[in-house]
Amino acid sequence: MNRRSTTRLVTFAAATGLAVASLTGCAGGGGDEGGDGEVTLTWWHNGTTGPLPEVWEEVATEFEESHPGVTVEQTGYQNEDLQRTLIPNALAAGDPPDLFQVWPGGELRDQVENGYLMPLDDVIPDTIDSVGATVNPWQVEGTTYGIPFTFGIEGFWYNTDLFEEAGIDAPPTTLDELIDAVGALRDAGITPIAVGAGDKWPAAHWWYQFALHSCSPETLQAAETEYDFSDDCWVDAGDQLEEFLGIDPFQEGFLGTPAQQGAGSSAGLVANGEAAMELMGHWNAGVIGGLTPDQQVPEFLGWFPFPGIEGSAGDPTAALGGGDGFACSAEAPPECAELLEFIMSEDVQAKFAASGAGIPTVPAATSSLEDPNLTLVAEGLAASSFVQLWFDTAFGTTVGNAMNDGIVNLFGGSGTPDEIVTKMQDAAATL
Amino acid sequence: MTATLQQAGPAIAAGPAPTPGRRRPRSSATRQRIEVVLLVGPALLLFLGFVILPVILAAVYSLYNLPPAFRWEQLAEPDRFVGLANYQRAFDSPEFVRAIGNNFIILFASLLIQGPLAIGIALLLNRPLRGRTALRLLIFVPYVLAEVIAGLAWKLLLQPQGGVNAMLESLGLGFLQQNWLADPGIALWTLFWILTWKYLGFAIILMLAGLQGVPEELAEAAAIDGASWWQIQRYITIPLLGPTIRIWAFLSMIGALQLFDMVWVTVAPTVRGMATETMATYMVQQGQFAGQPGYGSAIAVILFFISLTVALIYQRVALRRDLAGAVTRGVR
Numbered sequence: 001m002n003r004r005s006t007t008r009l010v011t012f013a014a015a016t017g018l019a020v021a022s023l024t025g026c027a028g029g030g031g032d033e034g035g036d037g038e039v040t041l042t043w044w045h046n047g048t049t050g051p052l053p054e055v056w057e058e059v060a061t062e063f064e065e066s067h068p069g070v071t072v073e074q075t076g077y078q079n080e081d082l083q084r085t086l087i088p089n090a091l092a093a094g095d096p097p098d099l100f101q102v103w104p105g106g107e108l109r110d111q112v113e114n115g116y117l118m119p120l121d122d123v124i125p126d127t128i129d130s131v132g133a134t135v136n137p138w139q140v141e142g143t144t145y146g147i148p149f150t151f152g153i154e155g156f157w158y159n160t161d162l163f164e165e166a167g168i169d170a171p172p173t174t175l176d177e178l179i180d181a182v183g184a185l186r187d188a189g190i191t192p193i194a195v196g197a198g199d200k201w202p203a204a205h206w207w208y209q210f211a212l213h214s215c216s217p218e219t220l221q222a223a224e225t226e227y228d229f230s231d232d233c234w235v236d237a238g239d240q241l242e243e244f245l246g247i248d249p250f251q252e253g254f255l256g257t258p259a260q261q262g263a264g265s266s267a268g269l270v271a272n273g274e275a276a277m278e279l280m281g282h283w284n285a286g287v288i289g290g291l292t293p294d295q296q297v298p299e300f301l302g303w304f305p306f307p308g309i310e311g312s313a314g315d316p317t318a319a320l321g322g323g324d325g326f327a328c329s330a331e332a333p334p335e336c337a338e339l340l341e342f343i344m345s346e347d348v349q350a351k352f353a354a355s356g357a358g359i360p361t362v363p364a365a366t367s368s369l370e371d372p373n374l375t376l377v378a379e380g381l382a383a384s385s386f387v388q389l390w391f392d393t394a395f396g397t398t399v400g401n402a403m404n405d406g407i408v409n410l411f412g413g414s415g416t417p418d419e420i421v422t423k424m425q426d427a428a429a430t431l
Numbered sequence: 432m433t434a435t436l437q438q439a440g441p442a443i444a445a446g447p448a449p450t451p452g453r454r455r456p457r458s459s460a461t462r463q464r465i466e467v468v469l470l471v472g473p474a475l476l477l478f479l480g481f482v483i484l485p486v487i488l489a490a491v492y493s494l495y496n497l498p499p500a501f502r503w504e505q506l507a508e509p510d511r512f513v514g515l516a517n518y519q520r521a522f523d524s525p526e527f528v529r530a531i532g533n534n535f536i537i538l539f540a541s542l543l544i545q546g547p548l549a550i551g552i553a554l555l556l557n558r559p560l561r562g563r564t565a566l567r568l569l570i571f572v573p574y575v576l577a578e579v580i581a582g583l584a585w586k587l588l589l590q591p592q593g594g595v596n597a598m599l600e601s602l603g604l605g606f607l608q609q610n611w612l613a614d615p616g617i618a619l620w621t622l623f624w625i626l627t628w629k630y631l632g633f634a635i636i637l638m639l640a641g642l643q644g645v646p647e648e649l650a651e652a653a654a655i656d657g658a659s660w661w662q663i664q665r666y667i668t669i670p671l672l673g674p675t676i677r678i679w680a681f682l683s684m685i686g687a688l689q690l691f692d693m694v695w696v697t698v699a700p701t702v703r704g705m706a707t708e709t710m711a712t713y714m715v716q717q718g719q720f721a722g723q724p725g726y727g728s729a730i731a732v733i734l735f736f737i738s739l740t741v742a743l744i745y746q747r748v749a750l751r752r753d754l755a756g757a758v759t760r761g762v763r
Contacts (some may be wrong), residue, residue, distance in 0.1 A: 084720050088500040110498050110722075114505075198613070198699025253591040256613025256699045264590050362615075397722030398497055408701040412615055430496060430520070430723070 006427050029259075039335050042097040043074040046082050046324065047380065049260075050286030051355035058351070064343050070335050083107075084397075091116050091329075097337055098332035102146040102325050104137030105224075105389055106396020111327075117145040118328040123337040127344045131361040137389050138325050147344055150358035151323030152282025153381050154205060154306065157373070161300040162190050162276040171304035181239020182249045185276050191251045194260025194275035201392060203254075203411045205320070206278060206403040207245070207420070208391045209306045211237035213314035217386060223295035224394050227428035228423050233313060238410060240309070245411065251275055255412050261289050267291055273299060279306065281322065283378045286357055303376045319384035322393055323361065395424075402427035486735070493517055493729035499722030517729035527730065530708040531737070535621060537709075538687035540623050541630075542680055545729045549631055550676070554664055555639030567639070574632040586612065589697075613696055615706035622707050625714030626693060632687070634679050641675025642668065674753045679747055688738045691715070710734045 026204025042059065047053045049085065053076050060072040077086055083103055090096045102108055112235035120128060121144050128144050130134055138146035158171070163181070166188040172178040185192040188282050212220070215233035222228040249268060251257065258265045260281075267284060269275035271291040278284065283375065289297035308316030325417060326343065328336040349365035358370040359378045369375045381387070394399030406423040496513045497507060505511060520544050556567055573581060588594040590612035596608045611621040645668055653663050669676075682703045691711035704716070714734060718727015 049648065087718075088722070092500040107499075110500070113498070114502055116499065116500070199702075200700050200703050203701065253610035253613035255701050255705070256590075256610060256618075258699060264592065351468075397720075401721035405704055407703065412701065412705050414615070414705055427721075430726075 011246045028428055038069050038071070039333050040071045040073060041099060041333070041339055043072055043099040043339070044082060044086065044097045045074065045076055045078040045101050045326070046079040047289040047357070048078055050288065050357055052076070052357040055352055055355050055357055058215070058345060059348055063339055065092075066342075067335065067338070072339065095401075096329040096331075098336045099134060099326055099328055102138065102327040103393055104146070104148075104322070104325065105393040106398075106400065107393070108138060108327075109140055109143060109394045110396070112143075112145055116330055118318065118330050118332060118337070120144045120147065120337065123334075124341045124344075125390045127341045130344065130346075132363070134323065134361045137323075138259075146325040146327035147340060148323035148325035148361050149343055149349070149352065150282070151321065151361050151381070151387075152359040152374075152377050153319035153321035153382060153384060153387060154209070154279065154281050154375065155319075156277045156279055156304050156306070157270060157284045157288065157409055158277035158302050158304065159270060159273060159275075159300045160297075160302045162188075162273065163302075166190055166276070168427045171302070172302075172307050174307050175309045179244070179247060180321040182247055186248070191269065191275040191276065193249045193251070194257070194266035195250045195254050196257050197250070197254045197408060197411050199259045200404045200408050202259045202266060202280065204392060204407040205390070207237055207241050207403075207407045207410070208320050208388075209279070210240040210244075210309075211391070212318055212320050212388050213306075213309040213316070214240065214312050217315060217318070218314050219313075221389055224389075225391075227395070227399060227425075227431070229428075230426050234421045235417045236312075236422075238407075238420050241407075242410060242417060255408075264289070270301075273298075273300070283372070285355075285371060285373050289356075297371065297373075301373055303373045303380075305380045315385050317385040318388065319380065319387050321381065321384075321387045322390045324358075395428075396431075398431060399424055488597070489728040489731045489735075491728075492725050493732050495725045497723070497725040499724065502723060513725070516559065517726045518733065520726065521729055521733060526704070527710075527713055528709060530710050530713040532708050533707060534688050534690065534737075536619065537626065537690060538684055539625060541626070541683045541687050544623075545627055545631055545634055546676065546680065548627075549634035549638050550669065550672070552631075553635050554643060554668065556635070556639060557642045567636070570635055571632040573629050574636075576629070578629070578692045579696050581629055582693050583623070585628075586697045589621060613702055615702055618698055618702050618706040622694060622698060625697060626690075629693070630683070634683070637675055637679045638672065642673045644675075645671045677749050677753060681742070681750060684741060684745065685738060688734070688741060712738070 002182060010292045021317050044050075045056055047056050054076050064070055064072055077290040082101060083158075087100055088098070090100075091111065091114070102111065102117070108117075125148075127147060131147060134148055135144060136152050138148060156171070162185065163171075164182045166181070168181050168184055172181050195202055195206070211234060214236045215223075215231060219231045222231075223234075233417055251266075251274075252301065254266075257269075262268055263272055266275070266278050267280070267287045270278045270289040271288040280287075285297050286303065289295065289299060292298055305319065324338055328340060344362065346362055346364050349360040349362040350368040353360045353365045353368040353374075354370055356374060358371075359369065359374055359381065360366060366378055369378060388394070392404055394400075395403065401421040403420060406415055406420035408422060410417065459660055491506075494514060494517070495511045496516070497505065497511065552570070554751055556563060556570075560566070589615065590596075591610050595611065599605060599607050609617060609621075612618055612706070618701050649671075650663050651669055658666070690709045694703060694707050694712050700716075703712060708716070710730065711734065714727050714730040717723055717730060
C-alpha cells in the first residue's frame with residue numbers, strides 16, 4: 001500500500017466516523033416518543049430549595065396518573081446555572097428539555113428569534129387568558145411563548161425584632177426614613193442591610209430601584225425598546241446610589257457575599273438575625289426559610305415595599321419585579337402543553353400559593369396564600385401602578401451584564417455613575 | 432487493500448525468516464501501516480473532532496457577532512460578520528487588559544516565590560530526616576485534592592467570620608484580620624496563596640525527583656575538598672537540578688496563563704471582576720454569561736496565541752539545551 005492509499009484510508013475512516021457521529025446526533029433530541037404511545041416529558045425548573053421542589057414533584061406525579069403512558073422527568077437546577085448555562089447549551093445543542101423555565105425580555109426574544117419555542121396561543125388559549133396582563137412579558141409581537149406561574153415584586157424583607165430593638169416603629173415609607181432607619185440600626189449595633197453583592201445582580205437591584213424611581217415610565221419604555229439611555233435620570237440613579245452607599249448601610253465585606261448560598265449569604269444573614277433587612281424579590285421568604293436551622297420561615301420576618309423618593313420624576317407607586325414562567329420547546333410533543341395547562345390550573349396554582357413558594361399568577365388562587373409576607377407582597381403588587389421587569393432581564397443578557405458590571409464597580413468604589421451608562425450604551429452598540 | 436492483506440497474511444505466518452539485508456519486507460511494512468492506522472485512527476479522530484475542530488471553529492466564530500445559543504445558519508446572516516472588531520474590542524477593554532495583567536502577575540509570582548520555596552523545601556526533605564516520608568506525603572496532599580474541593584474549603588476558611596480570621600483572633604493577632612476574598616485590594620494575593628498551597632507540593636515532588644539524579648559522589652568529593660553544605664547546594668546540586676527547574680517553570684507558566692477553576696470557585700463574581708479576573712474567566716464571563724459567543728471566541732483565540740508565544744519563546748530560550756541533548760545524544 002503506497003502513501004496515497006494510506007491517505008485515502010485515513011480519509012475514508014474519518015469520513016465514516018463523522019457520518020456516524022452526525023447520524024447519531026440527528027437521532028437524538030426531541031420528545032422521546034416510543035412506538036406504543038409512551039411519552040417521556042423532560043421538565044427543567046428552578047425549584048431547588050424551600051417548598052417548591054415538593055410542589056413540582058407532586059404535580060409531575062398527578063399528571064402522570066391522569067395521563068397514562070406519560071412519564072414526567074422533572075429536575076430542579078440552581079436558577080442562574082439553569083438560565084445562563086444549562087438551557088442555552090441545551091438549546092444550541094438541539095436537544096432541549098420539553099418544558100423549561102424561560103425568562104422574559106431579551107432572552108425570550110432571542111429564543112423566539114431562533115425558533116426554539118412553541119407558540120401557545122392556539123394550543124392553550126384559556127390558560128393564557130387566565131393570567132391576564134401578567135403574561136405580556138412572555139409575549140413577542142403579540143404571540144405567547146411562555147406562561148408565568150408566579151409573579152411578584154421586590155421589596156425589603158426585614159427582621160421585625162431587630163427593628164423594634166433599634167426603636168423603629170413603622171417600616172420606612174420614604175427614602176429619608178429608610179436612611180434614618182439605617183442610622184438607628186447602626187447605633188443599636190445591628191448590621192442594617194445585607195446585600196449579596198458578590199453575585200452582582202443583588203447589588204444591581206439597588207441601582208434599578210433608584211432608576212425606576214428617577215426615570216419616567218416613557219423613558220423606561222424607550223430604554224427597553226430602543227436601548228436609549230440618554231436621559232439624565234440614568235446617571236441620577238447612580239448618583240443617588242453613590243450617596244446611599246456613603247452612609248455605609250451594608251454588612252462588612254459585602255463585595256464577597258453571595259445572595260442565597262449558605263449562612264454567610266445575604267439571605268442567611270437575615271435568616272439568622274445577623275442583619276436587619278435585605279432588598280430582594282418575592283421568592284426570598286422561601287430562600288430565607290431554607291437557611292434557618294429549623295428550615296422554617298422565621299416568625300420575625302416582615303416585608304415592606306421600596307419607599308418612594310421625594311421630588312423625583314419616577315412614579316412613586318411603580319415597582320420592580322418579575323416572574324418565573326415555563327415554555328415548551330418547539331419540537332416538544334403535544335403533551336407538553338397539556339402539562340403546562342395542568343401547572344397553570346387553579347388547583348395547582350392554589351397548591352403552589354398554599355405552599356408558600358411564591359405568589360400565583362391566576363388571580364383566583366391568590367386567596368390560597370397563607371404566608372402573611374407573601375400576602376403583603378401580593379397586596380403590594382396589586383397596589384403598584386405598573387411593574388417594571390428587572391432591568392437585566394428586560395434589556396437582555398448583553399446589556400444587562402454590562403449594566404450589572406458597571407453597578408458593582410460603583411459598589412466597590414472603582415466606578416462612577418457615568419460609567420454605568422457608558423457601559424450600557426457600549427454593550428447596546430454591539431447588538 | 433483487502434487483497435494486500437490476504438497476501439500479507441500467509442507470507443508472515445508460513446514464510447521463512449526475512450532475508451538478510453532486507454530487514455523489513457514490504458508486506459510487513461504494509462501490515463504495520465494498517466496497524467498504525469487502526470490503532471491511531473480512533474484517537475486521531477477524537478483529537479481532530481474535539482480539539483482541532485473546536486480550535487478552528489473558535490477562530491471562525493471570533494470574526495462574527497453572534498447571539499447566545501446561536502444556530503449555524505446565523506453565520507450567514509448579513510451584519511453578523513464583523514471581521515476583527517471583536518479583537519479590537521478586547522484590547523480596548525480595560526477589563527481584559529487587566530485580566531492579562533493578572534495572569535502575568537500570577538505567572539511571575541509563581542516563578543519568583545513558588546520556585547525558590549519548592550527548591551528549598553526539596554533540599555531539606557532530601558536530607559536524612561525522621562518522618563521524611565510522612566512529610567513528603569503531607570506536602571503532596573493538596574495537589575491530589577480536587578481543585579473545586581480545595582477552592583471551596585479555602586473559600587469557607589477565608590470568609591469574614593471564617594476559620595482564618597477566628598484563628599488570628601485567638602492568637603491575639605486580630606489586627607491582621609482581613610476580608611481575604613472580598614477586598615479587591617488583596618484578593619489577588621489571597622488567591623495566589625491558595626494556588627501556592629495547592630501547587631507547591633507538585634513542584635517539591637518534581638524537585639525531589641530531580642535531586643535523585645544528582646550523583647552523591649559529587650557532593651562527597653566537594654565535601655572532601657572542604658566545601659560547606661551551602662556551597663555544595665549552590666555550586667553543585669542546584670546547577671545539576673537545572674533541567675528539572677526549567678521544566679517545572681514551563682508547566683507553571685502554562686498553568687498560570689490558563690488559570691480558571693480556582694478563581695471561579697473561590698472568588699465571588701463581583702470581586703473577581705474587579706481584582707482577580709484572568710483571561711480564561713473573562714472568556715467564560717463574556718462568552719457564556721454575557722451571551723456573546725463571538726466575543727468570547729476572540730478572547731479564546733487571544734489566550735491561545737499568548738500561551739503559544741510564551742511557550743515558544745521559553746522553549747527557544749530556556750528549554751533548547753535540555754531538549755536538544757535528549758534528542759541528539761539519545762541519553763537522558
